[in-house]
Amino acid sequence: MATGQLFSKTTQALFYNYKQLPIQRMLDFDFLCRRETPSIAGIINPGSEGFQKLFFGQEEIAIPVHLGIEAACAAHPTADVFINFASFRSAAASSMAALKQPTIRVVVIIAEGVPESDTKQLVAYAKANNKVVIGPATVGGIQAGAFKIGDTAGTIDNIIHCKLYRPGSVGFVSKSGGMSSELYNTIARVTDGIYEGIAIGGDVFPGSTLSDHVLRFNNIPQVKMVVVLGELGGRDEYSLVEALQQGKINKPVVAWVSGTCARLFKSEVQFGHAGAKSGGEMESAQAKNQALRDAGAVVPTSYEAFEGAIKETFEKLVEAGKITPVKEVVPPQIPEDLNTAIKSGKVRAPTHIITTICDERGEEPCYAGVPIFSLVEQGLGVGDVISLLWFKRSLPRYCSRFIEICIMLCADHGPCVSGAHNTIVTSRAGKDVVSCLVSGLLTIGPRFGGAIDDAARYFKDAYDRGLTPYEFVEGMKKKGIRVAGIGHRYQNLK
Ligand SMILES: CC(C)(COP(=O)(O)OP(=O)(O)OC[C@H]1O[C@@H](n2cnc3c(N)ncnc32)[C@H](O)[C@@H]1OP(=O)(O)O)[C@@H](O)C(=O)NCCC(=O)NCCS
Incomplete structure (x- = not known):
């Protein structure tokens, strides 16, 4: 496990399993932070190769897509974070393959439901090779103003609201991804904001633990205080208690372990996460909150009081001169996607092409207002299609039959007989008769009329x-x- 900062403003990642939305959100975050390079160097999408067009601010960029992990790592040797959006079926195998690449330092596993025995193997391999696993079952994490993983912190509006486009002074670690979004908001309201936030994921055996990250934050000079959101179930919080008791953490820690309501139930309750189930008194939220309080953390009496405790701790640090709140910056505006803006009624866009014959706006193309399928149902033929497309109405049967006879008689001339065709096209373009003739005559060649x-x-x-x-x-x-x-x-x- 790394002992200091995991990410920076130049960190680049490889993204496994093409998912357009989280990738675009990462790139939008990059633009918001005024990063010079996109945070995604390459995408790995088994089964397809080439590139994907995405936006970096207003500019459209092509991100390379690779078939496999090895090829992607070879092509992007400076990308040292592997963001794994594989399904739970294949997440462990692809994560292990990534951990084995010398260029990869951090692996983030999004999928829920990865078998615990597989995770244990990943954790053991990562520990032995000094690498970091975040997850499984995590939304990821964020270093404010520098690097964001996948869907962390939600929409761009939310990210701006939580001031995550520039670093603050708070290190934050949580088990829950959903609650981390809530806490980013809370922390932005009462402090100068997040420096780094990590969701470790809700599994019983997370790749890295709450205490791993708190100890890391302790070594990052820009982090002045730490906020921890634990959860009932498991004993991870006791590692933190131990680290506090041993004096390994010298920054204020404000903590809350959620799940105090579990006591209201008569029997054991499994909450949303796989690990959120207290297997005994020691694993209850109450016991863990008390232990953290006894070890010196600031622990409120309820979740409602958590915000107040964070505020008070921050203000004390400011008063003591230990924090000089960061200066506010104005982030650049992310250009809105045209389709989103049209949907919300903010803009209107002129059409580029108007066709008076074939209407392709609906589910099924229509020829002069007649859906194609109804032509098939009525047993109509090419003559009827041409009458709709050229004359914009259904001509009587004898006319469409005439058109069909013309086609039948001319059919043998094949595609090379273009002299007469060119004369007709030139004439339809409104040119004089000489031009029409010349255009036809000049087409005479070895394949026709030559x-x-x-x-x-x-x-x-x-x-x-x-x-x-x-x-x-x-x-x-x-x-x-x-x-x-x-x-x-x-x-x-x-
Ligand atoms: C993990 C996650 C990103 C996976 O994405 P997904 O959309 O479910 O999975 P995909 O559709 O991409 O892939 C499913 C399978 O279909 C396969 N597949 C997809 N498209 C295919 C195609 N065109 N042809 C053949 N196979 C295809 C994939 O290879 C994959 O196979 P695998 O399961 O053997 O790996 C998604 O399930 C998720 O976000 N889960 C929630 C995770 C979560 O909540 N985390 C905690 C947050 S706090």
């Missing part, structure tokens, strides 16, 4: 050499060359 050129060449050659027609035809026959331009089947005399 025989006439060859015929002219041979006839001129024969004339220049003074051959009679008989000598010319006979000579060609002997050489095995067919005279071009002669012998079209339609012109054969029967």
Whole structure:
């Protein structure tokens, strides 16, 4: 486990399993913090390769997408955080593969339901190799003004509201991801804000513990006080009690262990998290709160009083000259996505294309107002489709039949017969008759109508050499060359 700061303003991560929303939120946070480089160097998405287009502020950037972990690490050797959005089925295997990469230092596991025996193996490997695991079942964490993991702290509005775009003086660690969003708000209200916040996740065996992070915060000079939100169940808070008793933490700790209401139930209750179940008196919220209080932490009498306790501790530090509250900065404005702005009625956008024939705005394209499927249901054909597309109405059956006969008769000319087609197109473009003819004539080539050129060449050659027609035809026959331009089947005399 690292003993100091985990992240900085230049930290870059690899993101496993493409999830557009959390990735875009990380990039929006980067922009808000005026980071120079995006916090995501690459994405790993088994089964697809290439790049994904995302926004970095107003600019569109292409983030490389790799098939596998090894290839991604090789391509981005400076990315040392691995954010794992794999499902619970594959999270352990991909996390272990990431931990084994020499470039990866921190692995964050989002999935809930990772088997405990797998997590234990990950934790053992990480400890032995001096790496950090955050999670499983975590939303992640944030270093204010520097680096954010996935969905931590919610929407951009919430992040701005909680002033997470610039560092404050409080280190915060929580078991719960949802409650950490609540506490970011509380801490922003009564202090100069968060320096770093981590949610360790609600599993019974988290990759890193509350006390691991509190001890780390103790070594970060910018962190002046620590806020801890524990939970009933497990004994992690007692490691913190021990560290306090042993004098290993010399910064004020304000703590609350939630789940005091468990006593109101007659039988044991499993709360939302896998680990939130008290297996005995020692694991109850009351016992842990008391132990923390006895060890010197500031522990309020209820959750409602938590905010007041944080405020009071912060103000004491300011009075004692230990904190000079950070100066407020104005974050840049994140450009709103066009679709979101349109939906909220803030902007309107002109259409780029208007088509008077095919309407593709709905679930099913319509030709002149007639849904395609109804054409199929009515047993109508190509002639009817053309009458809708070209004449914008359903023509009588004899007309659509006529169109179909024209198509049937012309069909054999295939796609290379473009002379007449070009003449028609040029004429539809409103050009004069000479231009129309020229456009058609210039298309005559070896694949259509070009025989006439060859015929002219041979006839001129024969004339220049003074051959009679008989000598010319006979000579060609002997050489095995067919005279071009002669012998079209339609012109054969029967
Ligand atoms: C963990 C989490 C991000 C996983 O995302 P997900 O959308 O459930 O999973 P995906 O759809 O991406 O993947 C599911 C499976 O489908 C597979 N899959 C997805 N698209 C596929 C495709 N087109 N073809 C084949 N397989 C596909 C994936 O490979 C994956 O396989 P795996 O389970 O063997 O790994 C998501 O479940 C989650 O956010 N859970 C909540 C976690 C949480 O609450 N954490 C605590 C916060 S406080």
